[in-house]
Amino acid sequence: MAKQKKMVEAITSMDEDFAKWYTDVVKKAELTDYSGVKGCMVIRPYGYAIWENIQKDLDARFKKTGHENVYMPMLIPESLLQKEKDHVEGFAPEVAWVTQGGQEKLAERLCIRPTSEVLFCEHYQKIINSYRDLPKLYNQWCSVMRWEKTTRPFLRSSEFLWQEGHTMHETEEEARQETMQQLMTYADFYRETLAIPAVIGRKTEKEKFAGARETYTIEPMMHNGVALQGGTSHYFGDGFAKSFGITFTGRDNTLQYPHQTSWGVSTRMIGAIIMVHGDDNGLVLPPKVAPIQVVIVPIAMHKEGVLEKAKELADKLSDTFRVKLDDSDNSPGWKFSEYEMKGVPLRLEIGPKDIEQNQCVLVRRDNREKTFVSLDNLTEEIPKLLQAVHDGLYEKALANLKEKTYTAHDYTEFLDIAANKPGFIKAMWCGDVECENKIKEETGGVKSRCIPFEEEHISDVCVCCGKPAKHQVYWGKQY
Numbered sequence: 190m191a192k193q194k195k196m197v198e199a200i201t202s203m204d205e206d207f208a209k210w211y212t213d214v215v216k217k218a219e220l221t222d223y224s225g226v227k228g229c230m231v232i233r234p235y236g237y238a239i240w241e242n243i244q245k246d247l248d249a250r251f252k253k254t255g256h257e258n259v260y261m262p263m264l265i266p267e268s269l270l271q272k273e274k275d276h277v278e279g280f281a282p283e284v285a286w287v288t289q290g291g292q293e294k295l296a297e298r299l300c301i302r303p304t305s306e307v308l309f310c311e312h313y314q315k316i317i318n319s320y321r322d323l324p325k326l327y328n329q330w331c332s333v334m335r336w337e338k339t340t341r342p343f344l345r346s347s348e349f350l351w352q353e354g355h356t357m358h359e360t361e362e363e364a365r366q367e368t369m370q371q372l373m374t375y376a377d378f379y380r381e382t383l384a385i386p387a388v389i390g391r392k393t394e395k396e397k398f399a400g401a402r403e404t405y406t407i408e409p410m411m412h413n414g415v416a417l418q419g420g421t422s423h424y425f426g427d428g429f430a431k432s433f434g435i436t437f438t439g440r441d442n443t444l445q446y447p448h449q450t451s452w453g454v455s456t457r458m459i460g461a462i463i464m465v466h467g468d469d470n471g472l473v474l475p476p477k478v479a480p481i482q483v484v485i486v487p488i489a490m491h492k493e494g495v496l497e498k499a500k501e502l503a504d505k506l507s508d509t510f511r512v513k514l515d516d517s518d519n520s521p522g523w524k525f526s527e528y529e530m531k532g533v534p535l536r537l538e539i540g541p542k543d544i545e546q547n548q549c550v551l552v553r554r555d556n557r558e559k560t561f562v563s564l565d566n567l568t569e570e571i572p573k574l575l576q577a578v579h580d581g582l583y584e585k586a587l588a589n590l591k592e593k594t595y596t597a598h599d600y601t602e603f604l605d606i607a608a609n610k611p612g613f614i615k616a617m618w619c620g621d622v623e624c625e626n627k628i629k630e631e632t633g634g635v636k637s638r639c640i641p642f643e644e645e646h647i648s649d650v651c652v653c654c655g656k657p658a659k660h661q662v663y664w665g666k667q668y
């Protein structure tokens with residue numbers, strides 16, 4: 190009986206239709222599936238394994254700086270949510286409510302957490318009494334729900350996975366340090382683990398988190414020039430503490446309010462990985478979060494000794510790396526395409542001729558470069574190649590970020606760039622929300638991304654209204 194030839198289906202090219210390309214990759218790399226509830230996604234094993242690797246890395250970073258994990262309930266009584274005015278106003282439009290338990294209608298509606306500030310505050314109110322109880326450095330890994338109208342896997346979904354850190358401090362200075370430390374933890378994680386460069390800075394008043402005094406953000410650029418808010422860190426001051434009556438007896442024996450922060454990143458990061466590194470052959474995964482770092486493909490598998498040798502290598506290498514041996518009866522060509530689609534950083538090919546010469550071929554996913562490596566040197570050579578893939582991905586993403594960042598000196602130039610060149614625009618701003626609104630309206634959605642920590646002086650006046658400029662801002666469209 191003739192064997193049926195299995196084909197890896199082609200995907201839409203990025204340049205032809207970026208949105209379609211994204212959906213194709215998510216589906217064909219088996220990251221998610223749709224569920225019966227619009228906006229809620231099934232994260233399949235390969236997608237979830239990426240999230241587990243992200244979690245492991247970040248969790249270790251959080252614990253190293255003294256944070257502890259806790260778990261809060263998923264339901265919030267309406268009265269509790271309403272305790273902080275700005276916060277409830279910010280979240281009310283996208284909250285899902287539970288109104289019935291079993292057969293009975295509830296006396297008070299319960300919201301499914303869109304974020305957990307109020308739950309942490311209610312708890313902190315009970316356990317913080319003295320300066321000796323501070324700081325409290327808590328983090329939670331959970332899912333949250335925000336009722337979204339338009340959804341896309343990982344980028345915008347009604348339910349998504351994230352971590353939310355909520356901390357309380359004795360002084361403003363300490364809380365501000367925490368806010369900045371966590372922002373930098375995210376920036377390092379993006380660079381060192383995800384191989385993604387980003388613009389970092391402070392959000393404007395209009396774009397900051399509901400109830401926060403200041404919001405800081407990581408803004409990576411996707412391959413097509415669109416921004417993704419990659420992670421945020423907020424300084425709250427003592428606003429929530431006052432609303433929730435959280436007080437402590439200070440070192441001078443007076444009653445004081447603690448200073449608060451919160452910070453979070455979510456499964457959106459997987460969307461960033463796809464859109465920053467992916468290409469027309471599918472996913473390209475940064476080695477540190479790739480569920481499979483090396484896939485072993487035996488060549489001429491039926492020849493004596495080949496499969497045995499491949500198994501021996503898989504056994505040996507899986508002590509150090511995440512390895513998969515594909516000994517299925519699909520053709521080597523099919524396997525090459527399949528693992529390219531899945532973004533596996535390195536492919537190890539081994540056939541009869543290689544075995545004769547005590548070597549194998551290693552192929553990089555990012556640039557398809559081939560290296561012949563002696564079987565005796567694999568444990569030394571693989572880490573070098575994985576690092577080379579990481580560095581190659583970072584350099585390519587950085588080049589894209591630089592290439593698609595433009596400077597606008599006046600409004601005509603700003604509108605021209607916004608209409609014709611997808612990417613970030615550097616321009617001066619007066620500080621007024623009216624200019625942000627006007628720009629957003631007249632450009633079809635360009636928003637302020639952030640005020641960078643190191644501002645450039647482009648001109649003396651606001652690019653939009655011509656009044657004296659207060660800041661240099663990064664502008665851009667976002668997912």
Ligand SMILES: [Zn+2]
Pocket residue numbers: 618619620621624651652653654655656
């Ligand atoms: Zn202005």
